[in-house]
Amino acid sequence: MNILLINHYAGSPRDGMEYRPYYLAREWVRAGHRVQIVAASYSHVRTRQPMVTRDAVDERLDGIAYRWLPTPTYVGNGVGRVKNIWAFLSRLWRETPRLVAEFKPDVVIASSTYPMDIWVARRIARMAGAKLVYEVHDLWPASPIELSGMSRWHPFILMCQKAENDAYRDADVVVSMLPVVAEHMRAHGLDLRKLHIVPNGVVLEEWQVVPQPLVPELARYLAALQRGGRTIVGYAGSHGLPNALDVLLDAAALMKGESIGFVLVGDGHEKARLARRVRDEGLDHVALLEPVPKAQIPALLAAFDIAYIGWQRVPIYRFGIAPNKLMDYMMAGRAVLHSVEAGNDAVAEAGCGLTVVPESAAAVAAGLRELAALAPEARTAMGERGRAFVVASHSYRVLAQRFIDAVSKA
Numbered sequence: 108m109n110i111l112l113i114n115h116y117a118g119s120p121r122d123g124m125e126y127r128p129y130y131l132a133r134e135w136v137r138a139g140h141r142v143q144i145v146a147a148s149y150s151h152v153r154t155r156q157p158m159v160t161r162d163a164v165d166e167r168l169d170g171i172a173y174r175w176l177p178t179p180t181y182v183g184n185g186v187g188r189v190k191n192i193w194a195f196l197s198r199l200w201r202e203t204p205r206l207v208a209e210f211k212p213d214v215v216i217a218s219s220t221y222p223m224d225i226w227v228a229r230r231i232a233r234m235a236g237a238k239l240v241y242e243v244h245d246l247w248p249a250s251p252i253e254l255s256g257m258s259r260w261h262p263f264i265l266m267c268q269k270a271e272n273d274a275y276r277d278a279d280v281v282v283s284m285l286p287v288v289a290e291h292m293r294a295h296g297l298d299l300r301k302l303h304i305v306p307n308g309v310v311l312e313e314w315q316v317v318p319q320p321l322v323p324e325l326a327r328y329l330a331a332l333q334r335g336g337r338t339i340v341g342y343a344g345s346h347g348l349p350n351a352l353d354v355l356l357d358a359a360a361l362m363k364g365e366s367i368g369f370v371l372v373g374d375g376h377e378k379a380r381l382a383r384r385v386r387d388e389g390l391d392h393v394a395l396l397e398p399v400p401k402a403q404i405p406a407l408l409a410a411f412d413i414a415y416i417g418w419q420r421v422p423i424y425r426f427g428i429a430p431n432k433l434m435d436y437m438m439a440g441r442a443v444l445h446s447v448e449a450g451n452d453a454v455a456e457a458g459c460g461l462t463v464v465p466e467s468a469a470a471v472a473a474g475l476r477e478l479a480a481l482a483p484e485a486r487t488a489m490g491e492r493g494r495a496f497v498v499a500s501h502s503y504r505v506l507a508q509r510f511i512d513a514v515s516k517a
Contacts, residue, residue, distance in 0.1 A: 111212035115219035117146035123154030134507030136170040147178040147195040218242035222270035241278040253423040279517040285427040287450030303513035308501040318405035329410040337368035338479040341411030346375030351417030357468030369393040408439035417446035424449035437493030442486040459493030
């Protein structure tokens with residue numbers, strides 16, 4: 108099939124997040140399909156932006172055709188980001204006849220996190236006589252309402268709601284990364300026979316090669332912790348409010364004097380403030396370190412004894428969660444401390460660690476003490492269960508085929 112994937116924020120291992128479009132597309136190309144990804148030239152989640160000026164730029168990466176549409180830069184979630192979204196969608200609307208004529212899509216996937224791309228995807232699909240797929244990363248407008256406190260009567264929210272309802276009505280297939288969405292979608296008009304769950308995943312090949320070694324400074328620091336007999340509690344990922352790192356620091360404060368070393372690796376809006384907390388509160392057993400390249404993640408995670416992932420307590424998680432970093436933790440064979448209250452819990456399902464309530468430093472500290480007190484062999488067994496769980500059901504090769512099967516059945 109000719110698969111046109113519209114994802115405003117699409118990236119690649121070269122460009123940074125979002126990785127999912129690239130990994131699905133690569134598997135589809137390997138299976139003999141043609142894939143065209145259309146993305147914006149600027150995205151706040153990428154580490155590298157393509158060089159685009161006034162005209163769209165085409166390039167090919169690992170057999171996948173990318174078309175970058177020019178969009179303005181922005182900071183935060185204000186008017187600048189709305190202008191960026193509008194620029195992408197309006198340019199894509201103008202590009203529609205060209206895309207239909209040149210690519211002749213059999214499948215058009217709207218996958219841009221926000222739902223308004225469904226309107227352009229629907230137009231392309233109708234002009235091409237193609238199947239229309241709506242892929243759900245987060246539930247909009249429920250996410251900005253519940254996470255950011257936006258009024259449900261805000262014009263932007265009303266537009267999102269119209270787009271979501273139209274997507275459920277008009278799409279031939281709805282693919283959701285979130286697992287507990289059926290009743291919400293049914294309430295907004297979806298025929299549940301269209302719904303298919305395809306979660307996030309991992310690329311097995313990236314874990315089957317000798318990992319790229321860590322930079323010497325980081326390797327020396329971790330080795331010093333190990334020589335000192337400390338149990339290493341690690342976090343690797345974005346440093347933002349949704350990641351509940353304040354709770355982890357609160358737990359670290361409760362565990363001063365214990366043989367635990369906390370290592371937080373990554374970057375984000377909250378990193379500078381968290382670093383001030385570590386300094387001002389004298390948390391000498393906590394280190395905030397710079398992010399590492401993706402190829403070094405396996406080596407980094409291998410140095411952790413316990414991997415931490417935390418969440419805020421917010422109602423939106425009742426629909427389920429699909430975090431990439433948790434898949435990495437499990438693939439690395441780490442015992443996981445999961446601080447969450449959600450509609451699903453892969454850690455509990457796989458038996459690869461402990462789950463404690465969110466927003467409770469005492470609960471996180473107690474969970475870490477329990478895991479740290481286990482024999483290393485017991486934590487290793489937990490990690491092996493996590494790896495087996497991911498290999499069986501979260502390989503991108505498996506997920507890409509599941510996606511194609513859903514489209515083929517429509």
